[in-house]
Every structure is written in structure tokens, then in C-alpha cells.
Amino acid sequence: GLGEEGGTGINLFSLYPTDEPRVDELRDAAEHGRVWSGRLRALRADGSGYHEECALSPVKGAGGEVHSLVVVKRDVTREVEFEARLAQNQKLEALGTLAGGVAHDFNNVLTPILGYAELALNQVEANTRLHGNLSRILRAAERAKGLVDQILAFSRQSEDTRVALRFGELLQETEELLRASIPKRVRLAVRWDAGEDGVVGNPTQLQQVVMNLVTNACHAMEPEGGTVEIGGETVEVREPEPDLAAGRYLVLRVTDEGCGMPPEVQARIFEPFFTTKEVGKGTGLGLAAVHGIVKQHGGAIRVDSVVGRGTTFRVYLPLAGRADRVEERVGARETMPRGRGERILVVDDEIEVADFLAQTLETLGYRVEAVLSAEEAWQRFSRSPGAVDLLLTDQTMPGRTGLELARQCRERRPDLPVVLCTGYASAVATEELAAAGVAVLLAKPVSPRQLAAEVRRVLDGGKRP
Structure with missing residues (x-):
């Protein structure tokens, strides 16, 4: 920014802001005749700042005394x-x-x-x-x-x-x-x-x-x-x-x-x-x-x-059009779809979650058995595969994932409806869901209303892509 002649006679260290910490390193190298290179914040002729890569090399005489300094500077602002x-x-x-x-x-x-x-x-x-x-x-x-x-x-x-x-x-x-x-x-x-x-x-x-x-x-x-x-x-x-x-x-x-x-x-x-x-x-x-x-x-x-x-x-x-029904955020009490005595096996390693899911489904008229591990769920299911109308399972559990449990159960009974519930839905690929026969993926936290609607839809033969 100084032009071909603009740098003549200028003190090298005046080209840097006073708060640039590496100027002291450059000054020390110049005073002691050492080679130095590094990046610094520098000033253009108009006072604006930029980042430069600076290389300093001393030119010494036969006796080792420093005659002059060669300084090569390159604007690296875009790189920085x-x-x-x-x-x-x-x-x-x-x-x-x-x-x-x-x-x-x-x-x-x-x-x-x-x-x-x-x-x-x-x-x-x-x-x-x-x-x-x-x-x-x-x-x-x-x-x-x-x-x-x-x-x-x-x-x-x-x-x-x-x-x-x-x-x-x-x-x-x-x-x-x-x-x-x-x-x-x-x-x-x-x-x-x-x-x-x-x-x-x-x-x-x-x-x-x-x-x-x-x-x-x-x-x-x-x-x-x-x-x-x-x-x-x-x-x-x-x-x-x-x-x-x-x-x-x-x-x-x-x-x-x-x-x-x-x-x-x-x-x-x-x-x-x-x-x-x-x-x-x-x-x-x-x-x-x-x-x-x-x-x-x-x-x-x-x-x-x-x-x-x-x-x-x-x-x-x-603005929303007339065809759009504006959601009342202070929810009205709508009737939730109810069960007709279907048998649901609930699997979740968190006891509070398993209890909530079981209580909600029982309140809606389903018969529920809740277990806390995929291994226990498999033991219950394998004893009587026809006694389960729907499998509702968590995904991330010790020992075996919900997808692995779903695949295993559907190998024994291919028509078993499966609902997968997970706290991190994007970690499960659509292809994996399809391969395991999962009808619906529910993202936690799930509300009673959402749970009621999805379980009823799956049992009635509906499947959400």
C-alpha cells in the first residue's frame, strides 16, 4: 500500500499497530541479526489494517556484522x-x-x-x-x-x-x-x-x-x-x-x-x-x-x-390464507384416538419414559407390557409372538438397538407393526427404518396426543413414510 518509493526511509516497526504482540519478536530478531518469519497485523498507508506474512533475513559482512536487513512481506488477509x-x-x-x-x-x-x-x-x-x-x-x-x-x-x-x-x-x-x-x-x-x-x-x-x-x-x-x-x-x-x-x-x-x-x-x-x-x-x-x-x-x-x-x-x-387453520397455541382439548384392547410391548431403558408410555397407552384402552431392555423384550416376544399386536421401542439401548430388536422380531413374525421412538431421529437413516420394517419414527419428546394418533394409525394399517 506504500507504492514502489513509498517505503523509502520509513521505520520498519512503524508499519505495525502498537498492540501487535509479535512486533517485539521481529524487533529482537532484527537487533540480533537473526532470521525470522511469521504473521502479523500490519497497517496500510491509509491506516487500514491487514494481515501479512513477513520474512526477515540479515545481510552480514565477512566479519559477521549485519550490514542490512532483507524483509519480504506478503498480504495474507484473505488466507487468514x-x-x-x-x-x-x-x-x-x-x-x-x-x-x-x-x-x-x-x-x-x-x-x-x-x-x-x-x-x-x-x-x-x-x-x-x-x-x-x-x-x-x-x-x-x-x-x-x-x-x-x-x-x-x-x-x-x-x-x-x-x-x-x-x-x-x-x-x-x-x-x-x-x-x-x-x-x-x-x-x-x-x-x-x-x-x-x-x-x-x-x-x-x-x-x-x-x-x-x-x-x-x-x-x-x-x-x-x-x-x-x-x-x-x-x-x-x-x-x-x-x-x-x-x-x-x-x-x-x-x-x-x-x-x-x-x-x-x-x-x-x-x-x-x-x-x-x-x-x-x-x-x-x-x-x-x-x-x-x-x-x-x-x-x-x-x-x-x-x-x-x-x-x-x-x-x-x-399472512396466512383463509384456507389455513390458525393453530391455537393454548391447546384445546381434542379427543385422542383410543385403543380397543390391543396388546402393546413397550421397550425403553429409561424407567420414567417406559412408565409414561405405558400409562398413556393404558389410559387410552390398550393392554401394555413395559420392559427396560431389548433382551427382556425379545425373551417376552419369543415366548409368544402372536400375543403382541404392536412393538413400541426406543432406539438407543444397552446391548441391542431398537432397529436390531425390530428386525429380530419381524424375522419371527413379518406382519408385526413396529413404532420406533428416539431422542435423535436424524441419526437413523430412512433405509434402515425400511429394512427393519418400522412403520413410524417418533422423535422424543413425544406428547400423549401424538403417541395416541400414531399408534392408532399404525394399528389401523396406516404407515407414515
Whole structure:
């Protein structure tokens, strides 16, 4: 950046920022006539920074005295950035591996919490304090399930389940979580004016959009704090735009009183790994994830920011059509499909999970035998294969997996219906399920309503791909 003549007469060490730690190594090598090479942060003529690879070699006379120094410098900024992104990807892969290992055990813990809470909720009168407390337990457990799903999304393509929902109700649940996590100096103001707020989307992903935008707003106001305002409105886009089709949209608005962003930063905020935060305070993935989720939902994001005054993000989401039935998130009590005395063999090495599954199925009118190992299940089944109408088994168990148990039982009785229940569904390939004759794969934590519907469907001859 100095040009052919621009470096003449310049002190070598003035080309580096004062806080670059390796300059002292370079200086020491130059003073003692040693060869040195390494990477440093350096300064261009205009004062901007870059990364360089520097090699220093002394030129010595016959007596060993240093006459001069030969310094070769090469700009390696792109290489350094690439290596940093590669390292970040490796960190994410490691997180995915960790998530996969933890998910099974964590979802096993959530299964009885969600299950027993829903069973109890169906047995108490509505509009009572007990009903309200059980509802809060259920919502908290569902949020925990959502957190597991978000972690798993880093390691695999998570199931993109979408439902018609009211965004205001989703925001109300998210607000409780936000108020418990934002800094004390930040005030959260929710002014939801959108009368029509039905959208079709993945509740966990849309909650992640709100969480990430508010978290970003809080960081922008550090350390003084301020107000983050969340609002909403319904708009109609009459003229199509490059990333937004004409139509009616719900607009989620998140505004902060932070430092704002110059245009050059705004142009890059949705790039993966781009962050203006100091090391250790941001991955550069939050807004990239928001952008990806919104695009997947057929929407778009707009950003207005003024340096020193703050930033407003507007998220456009298509409104649900009349044909979409909006999900009531405070669940209505629908009648669950019941059994007709069919005999079900339940297998799970976690006693709390096995007891929950057995109790739920018995309540629905099935005859249930629950065991805690694949070996015990095989012994019971092999004594009388015709006495089991359906096998409901966990996948990950000591000694033998659920798929291995299913294959073994179906070798003895090929028409046996099998339902596989697992805490980490993506670890089981579709081909393996088909080869073992599994009719349905249930991802833990499973609710009583879901369990009732799937078991009844399989027994009636239905099979979910």
C-alpha cells in the first residue's frame, strides 16, 4: 500500500499497530541479526489494517556484522479470513457432534416431563390455579425442546414442521423468555398493534428470529442500555420487489437506541461470520440465521439505521390464507384416538419414559407390557409372538438397538407393526427404518396426543413414510 518509493526511509516497526504482540519478536530478531518469519497485523498507508506474512533475513559482512536487513512481506488477509471461517466451521461441527450425543439423554428427560404434564392437564378443571401451573410447566418444557431443536439445527437439517399460528401469541411466549435473559439496563417495550397476525411457519424458527433480533439490539446498546421496542403491523405490498412478492404481510418491527450502523456495515450484516463485536462476544451467525429463516418462510428483511441514533429491523412474513387453520397455541382439548384392547410391548431403558408410555397407552384402552431392555423384550416376544399386536421401542439401548430388536422380531413374525421412538431421529437413516420394517419414527419428546394418533394409525394399517 506504500507504492514502489513509498517505503523509502520509513521505520520498519512503524508499519505495525502498537498492540501487535509479535512486533517485539521481529524487533529482537532484527537487533540480533537473526532470521525470522511469521504473521502479523500490519497497517496500510491509509491506516487500514491487514494481515501479512513477513520474512526477515540479515545481510552480514565477512566479519559477521549485519550490514542490512532483507524483509519480504506478503498480504495474507484473505488466507487468514478463510482459515478463521474454516476454524469456525470446525467449531460448529464439534458442537453438532456434541449436540447429537446430548440430545438423546436430554430428550429422554423431557419426554416424561412433557408427557405427565399433559396427562395431568387433561385431568384437571380449566381456569383453576393448578391448570395454570401445569400449563406453565408444559410451555417451559416445550421451550426446552425448542432449544434442543435449535442446537441440532447446527448439525443437521432439522425437520421443517410448519403450522398456521398467531404471531402475537408466539411473541407473548417469547417475551417471557426475553425478559428473563436481557440485561437489566435494557427495557423491553412490546406494542403489538397487528390485528391480523396469522402466519404459516415453524414456531421454533420464528421464535429464534425474535430472540436473535432482540439479542442483537441489546448488544448494540452496550454498555449504557436503553429501550428495545417490538411492534407489528399488517401491510400490503402492491408492487413486487426483487426479494418480496406482491401480497399481504405481517411486519415484525424491532427497534433499538444503540450505536447504529454505517452503510458499509449494513451491507454485510447478513453474511455468515461477519460481526463487529469483539472476539468472544459474537459468532456472526445470529443475523445470518434470521435472514435464512425469513427467506425460507417466503419473507424479507429491511434495515434502517443511523449512526448514533439506532437501528430498526422489519421482518415481512406472508399472512396466512383463509384456507389455513390458525393453530391455537393454548391447546384445546381434542379427543385422542383410543385403543380397543390391543396388546402393546413397550421397550425403553429409561424407567420414567417406559412408565409414561405405558400409562398413556393404558389410559387410552390398550393392554401394555413395559420392559427396560431389548433382551427382556425379545425373551417376552419369543415366548409368544402372536400375543403382541404392536412393538413400541426406543432406539438407543444397552446391548441391542431398537432397529436390531425390530428386525429380530419381524424375522419371527413379518406382519408385526413396529413404532420406533428416539431422542435423535436424524441419526437413523430412512433405509434402515425400511429394512427393519418400522412403520413410524417418533422423535422424543413425544406428547400423549401424538403417541395416541400414531399408534392408532399404525394399528389401523396406516404407515407414515
